[in-house]
Amino acid sequence: MPVFQSRHPALNEYISGAVKAIADELASGNIQKVVIVIKDKDQVPLERFIFAVQNMIEVEAYNRDVSVQEAMTSAALSRYFRAFLVKLSMVESQLGSLEPQDDASFAILLELHDDKEPPIGPQDDMSQDPPPWVPADKQYTTLGTPDDAQLHLLRVVETGIVNLSLAVQESKEKLERLKKPPNKSDSDQNGKESEKPT
Secondary structure, rough: EEEEEEEOOHHHHHHHHHHHHHHHHHHHHHEEEEEEEEEOOOOOEEEEEEEEEEEEEOOOOHHHOOOOOOOOOOOHHOOOOHHHHHHHHHHHHHHOOOHHOOOOOEEEEEEOOOOOOOOOOOOOOOOOOOOOOOOOHHHOOOOOOOOOEEEEEEEEEEEEEEEEEEEEEHHHHHHHHHHHOOOOEEEOOOOOOOOOOO
């Protein structure tokens, strides 16, 4: 299955750092959801890709290399995750398209279990670097989603140890934009295009 990757070095570095930071938090068992929010140029959320994680059993760090009886084999797990990736790659056909004028960007959010503290990371007093994670605006989180957003449940992988589900949510704003007819420009008498006055 082909996997597409950015060719921009700075973006690749950002994504690599984000994936590593998410992996660290997943290993600590703090994460309930990883959310990738697609926003327009005005920072309005248009889509949310929601990866929900559920640890079925708590495993201490020193026991993480010990096998679990009746657990899914690595070959079976590989097939499940391959199907997961195939479903993710095909999701575009189920969603309304984003328009070029949306000038989309994205943000990565971690939603923690209620009893977990947000990750701060090692900070020394002399460091000029910002903390690795900052509090998210509520409008980007799944809790800040209006009821009229449309949710597409794509895939669930249940391993018995860690369960993972993927859903994509299209926001009310995006759905309303899709209902509007595209702007058409009027032609003047010279055959040149002019904008319709508002």
